[in-house]
Amino acid sequence: MLEITGLGHAYGAHRVLEGIDLEVGEGELVTIVGPSGCGKSTLLRCLAGLMAPGEGKVVLNGTPVTGVPDDLAVVFQDYSRSLMPWLTVRDNVALPLRRRGLGRSERRAGAAEALASVGLGDAAGKYPWQLSGGMQQRVSIARALAYRPSLLLMDEPFGSVDAQTREDLEDLVLRVHRSEGVTILLVTHDIDESVYLGDRVVVLARDPGRIRAELPVTLPAGRDQIGTRSDPEFVRLRAEVGRLVRGVAADLSEAASR
Numbered sequence: 127m128l129e130i131t132g133l134g135h136a137y138g139a140h141r142v143l144e145g146i147d148l149e150v151g152e153g154e155l156v157t158i159v160g161p162s163g164c165g166k167s168t169l170l171r172c173l174a175g176l177m178a179p180g181e182g183k184v185v186l187n188g189t190p191v192t193g194v195p196d197d198l199a200v201v202f203q204d205y206s207r208s209l210m211p212w213l214t215v216r217d218n219v220a221l222p223l224r225r226r227g228l229g230r231s232e233r234r235a236g237a238a239e240a241l242a243s244v245g246l247g248d249a250a251g252k253y254p255w256q257l258s259g260g261m262q263q264r265v266s267i268a269r270a271l272a273y274r275p276s277l278l279l280m281d282e283p284f285g286s287v288d289a290q291t292r293e294d295l296e297d298l299v300l301r302v303h304r305s306e307g308v309t310i311l312l313v314t315h316d317i318d319e320s321v322y323l324g325d326r327v328v329v330l331a332r333d334p335g336r337i338r339a340e341l342p343v344t345l346p347a348g349r350d351q352i353g354t355r356s357d358p359e360f361v362r363l364r365a366e367v368g369r370l371v372r373g374v375a376a377d378l379s380e381a382a383s384r
């Protein structure tokens with residue numbers, strides 16, 4: 127469903143991404159893990175049609191991405207800038223549904239359902255600035271889910287929530303993925319999370335950002351926080367991804383000592 131070919135980008139003289147080739151199949155949940163600054167957000171912005179990459183192309187459902195595709199939702203890393211402060215939580219979540227051609231009552235019902243699914247049913251009438259950072263990020267997740275996109279891009283979506291909420295939201299993403307069949311590309315710098323959530327883990331190296339490895343995750347689909355994380359296969363995979371990510375760090379210190 128998503129084909130990325132030879133994607134590269136530089137900001138001025140600073141080369142951020144190089145030679146990214148990646149395919150994501152319909153219904154897959156692919157996680158991308160890599161160190162800070164390796165170009166993860168830049169990559170997602172190119173996929174979402176928010177910026178044009180310097181090189182390469184992105185094709186979604188057979189159509190080259192030139193602007194923001196209709197069937198796509200993004201959960202941004204920076205929650206504090208992604209919600210409209212003058213709209214209530216309910217209206218923030220309902221707003222994109224206009225693009226779906228839904229009537230007012232359907233938009234409100236969709237927003238209520240999505241807010242309930244992230245545990246914020248009671249906050250619908252509040253304004254974003256009346257909520258904590260983690261709650262605001264849950265609102266932006268609810269907004270993306272309410273839209274029912276065929277492709278959901280998530281950029282470190284759980285960075286600002288506490289550990290318990292993080293696990294709950296990870297499981298929410300897995301539930302939505304299973305029940306709605308939505309294709310998800312999720313960026314994280316958390317190695318355990320990349321393995322716990324992914325059908326496949328893509329490890330990025332930095333300077334410039336490029337794909338270092340792709341690992342299929344051969345864990346059973348019905349995952350749970352305690353059972354899965356103690357599964358020997360999970361333990362093996364997280365060590366493998368950890369080694370690859372540390373390899374990235376080793377490259378960096380090598381580069382620094384040259």
Ligand SMILES: Nc1ncnc2c1ncn2[C@@H]1O[C@H](COP(=O)(O)OP(=O)(O)OP(=O)(O)O)[C@@H](O)[C@H]1O
Binds near residue numbers: 137161
């Ligand atoms: N609009 C921009 N103009 C110039 N440089 C940029 C811009 N956006 C990002 N960069 C630079 O490109 C590099 C990659 O940034 P990007 O935000 O894509 O990384 P990231 O992997 O998402 O990092 P993090 O894990 O910290 O979110 C960084 O060095 C950053 O400073």
Ligand SMILES: [Mg+2]
Binds near residue numbers: 168
């Ligand atoms: Mg980022």
